Amino acid sequence: MNVSDTSDDRRGAIDDGDGTGRTRDVVIVGGGVAGLSAGIFTARAGLDTLIVDDADRGSILRRNAHLENFPGFPAGVNTRLFLDMTEDQAERAGCSFFDGVVTEVERAENSGFDLALEGGGGLEAERVIAASWADSGYLDGLDIEVDQRGSKGFVLESDNDGPQAGHTGVEGLYATGRLADQYHQAIVTAGHGARVGLTLVHDADVYLYHDWVAPAGYFTDRGREVPPGIEEIDEAERRERERESMQAMREYFAEPHPDEPTPHPSLADEE
Numbered sequence: 367m368n369v370s371d372t373s374d375d376r377r378g379a380i381d382d383g384d385g386t387g388r389t390r391d392v393v394i395v396g397g398g399v400a401g402l403s404a405g406i407f408t409a410r411a412g413l414d415t416l417i418v419d420d421a422d423r424g425s426i427l428r429r430n431a432h433l434e435n436f437p438g439f440p441a442g443v444n445t446r447l448f449l450d451m452t453e454d455q456a457e458r459a460g461c462s463f464f465d466g467v468v469t470e471v472e473r474a475e476n477s478g479f480d481l482a483l484e485g486g487g488g489l490e491a492e493r494v495i496a497a498s499w500a501d502s503g504y505l506d507g508l509d510i511e512v513d514q515r516g517s518k519g520f521v522l523e524s525d526n527d528g529p530q531a532g533h534t535g536v537e538g539l540y541a542t543g544r545l546a547d548q549y550h551q552a553i554v555t556a557g558h559g560a561r562v563g564l565t566l567v568h569d570a571d572v573y574l575y576h577d578w579v580a581p582a583g584y585f586t587d588r589g590r591e592v593p594p595g596i597e598e599i600d601e602a603e604r605r606e607r608e609r610e611s612m613q614a615m616r617e618y619f620a621e622p623h624p625d626e627p628t629p630h631p632s633l634a635d636e637e
């Protein structure tokens with residue numbers, strides 16, 4: 367996506383997503399803050415990652431007026447722009463997108479999961495990350511614990527890798543973000559998405575030291591191999607990436623975002 371495109375263009379791009387029949391390494395249900403963040407880490411680790419998002423619903427963060435507590439934006443940021451930028455980042459990392467509603471997830475015969483989509487059709491995945499605040503209904507057929515509070519169901523994590531790692535107790539199924547009972551704050555759900563994405567990467571036996579970009583020589587000048595997951599870049603490449611990032615940011619912030627905050631769907635609906 368071009369940085370000057372609007373979120374409507376992005377949704378158009380997601381509509382063109384390739385819901386082909388192949389089994390993905392990872393399907394992430396929900397392309398909000400936590401799902402996008404998880405996808406950035408799984409895709410950068412080389413896992414074939416598809417993010418399925420219900421574009422009509424969209425991230426609850428689209429309802430916000432101005433985001434003022436996400437580190438890195440000292441004067442705050444328009445959340446529609448923030449989400450467009452984060453979707454771009456997930457796409458650059460290698461994620462593909464599909465606009466749809468997941469209605470059911472069940473264990474596949476041999477390994478992995480079958481996902482049913484509203485309106486017919488389905489997807490296959492070795493692993494699934496549920497990042498779909500506030501919908502956990504499509505997980506009803508699986509043996510997970512859901513804490514129902516009013517109209518909202520929170521997927522409880524199991525403790526097999528310490529708390530907050532995203533495991534649900536069903537092998538290969540993870541939960542993240544507000545759905546996993548994280549604080550209702552974007553930075554927290556983004557961080558949790560990253561944590562759960564990395565948990566999945568390690569479970570999938572992809573050996574990563576860290577997902578870092580380091581200056582040339584940081585490891586090699588000390589006689590060390592560049593560890594898996596780390597990239598060393600030279601001065602010219604560093605300058606080039608900096609120039610590209612400056613240009614991109616100028617374009618993102620050149621004009622006010624065209625989208626208004628999404629209104630609350632119902633005054634009676636509790637948060």
Ligand SMILES: Cc1cc2nc3c(=O)[nH]c(=O)nc-3n(C[C@H](O)[C@H](O)[C@H](O)COP(=O)(O)OP(=O)(O)OC[C@H]3O[C@@H](n4cnc5c(N)ncnc54)[C@H](O)[C@@H]3O)c2cc1C
Nearest residue numbers: 396398399400420424425426427468498543544550551552
């Ligand atoms: C009015 C308002 C203002 C806010 N302001 C702030 C703020 O200033 N600072 C702050 O830190 N936080 C703020 N928040 C909270 C913040 O928006 C959330 O904590 C954060 O968005 C949660 O991230 P998430 O990824 O868990 O859920 P979301 O960002 O809501 O993402 C969930 C995604 O899942 C998708 N989805 C759901 N079900 C399905 C399904 N079955 N199939 C496919 N896709 C599905 C949805 O379309 C959505 O895109 C605000 C929230 C509101 C309502």
